[in-house]
Amino acid sequence: MIDIKGLTKVFKDGDYNKVALDDINLKINDGEMVSIMGPSGSGKSTLLNIIACFDDASKGKVIINNNDITSFKRNKKEKFRRDNISFIFQDYALLENFTCYENVELPLLINKVRSRKTKTLSLLEKMNLLEEKNKKINKLSGGQRQRVAIARALALDTNLILADEPTGALDQKMGEEVTDILRSINKEGKTVIIVTHDEKVANKTDRIIKLMDGKIIDDIKNV
Numbered sequence: 340m341i342d343i344k345g346l347t348k349v350f351k352d353g354d355y356n357k358v359a360l361d362d363i364n365l366k367i368n369d370g371e372m373v374s375i376m377g378p379s380g381s382g383k384s385t386l387l388n389i390i391a392c393f394d395d396a397s398k399g400k401v402i403i404n405n406n407d408i409t410s411f412k413r414n415k416k417e418k419f420r421r422d423n424i425s426f427i428f429q430d431y432a433l434l435e436n437f438t439c440y441e442n443v444e445l446p447l448l449i450n451k452v453r454s455r456k457t458k459t460l461s462l463l464e465k466m467n468l469l470e471e472k473n474k475k476i477n478k479l480s481g482g483q484r485q486r487v488a489i490a491r492a493l494a495l496d497t498n499l500i501l502a503d504e505p506t507g508a509l510d511q512k513m514g515e516e517v518t519d520i521l522r523s524i525n526k527e528g529k530t531v532i533i534v535t536h537d538e539k540v541a542n543k544t545d546r547i548i549k550l551m552d553g554k555i556i557d558d559i560k561n562v
């Protein structure tokens with residue numbers, strides 16, 4: 340479970356002082372699929388980045404499976420992220436000059452996982468990318484790139500998948516395909532949190548949380 344208590348984030352730089360998250364309280368259960376919506380600048384990415392251990396809180400706690408990540412020093416945070424969290428970016432964040440296969444294998448190589456070939460091929464098959472396996476990323480469509488990014492995110496078998504606008508760069512058809520893949524990953528038991536501007540994406544999630552000016556203004560069960 341993710342238990343967020345009084346989470347506040349203030350960005351400060353000289354005279355600049357922006358309260359991006361203002362006393363957020365939120366619980367997300369294991370196995371939920373949640374979308375976070377809200378206008379530009381409402382704090383969606385800031386919230387996701389703190390859950391992902393990419394950024395620090397100014398105040399409050401984020402407790403993931405009984406681990407208070409807000410109390411962790413940088414190294415411990417990075418290890419916690421590696422072991423527990425996968426992140427999917429709007430712009431895929433893939434290595435453009437490497438093949439699909441190499442991109443998916445990379446986290447397995449870094450973490451010295453055994454049976455890398457079998458695992459990588461099975462992930463590529465799952466994402467319907469076997470035919471593309473030796474193609475370089477810069478030869479793929481946006482939807483294919485995002486499927487490679489999802490395969491890579493699944494490589495280490497983490498239970499928490501975070502996605503920041505995963506369909507933001509895709510046309511409607513590819514966006515739907517990627518959303519359906521995230522839904523099926525959730526059905527396999529993983530917790531999925533998606534930041535999105537797209538109502539269609541949000542409507543495929545179990546719960547829609549709306550932010551405005553760094554506060555939760557709505558938290559709706561989507562049945």
Ligand SMILES: Nc1ncnc2c1ncn2[C@@H]1O[C@H](COP(=O)(O)OP(=O)(O)OP(=O)(O)O)[C@@H](O)[C@H]1O
Binds near residue numbers: 378382
């Ligand atoms: N690194 C930073 N330094 C200073 N201010 C920041 C930083 N990151 C975000 N902000 C500010 O915090 C507020 C929340 O930003 P955030 O990116 O979380 O919003 P968002 O809801 O994800 O927006 P969008 O939909 O445009 O991506 C904004 O006013 C933004 O300008």
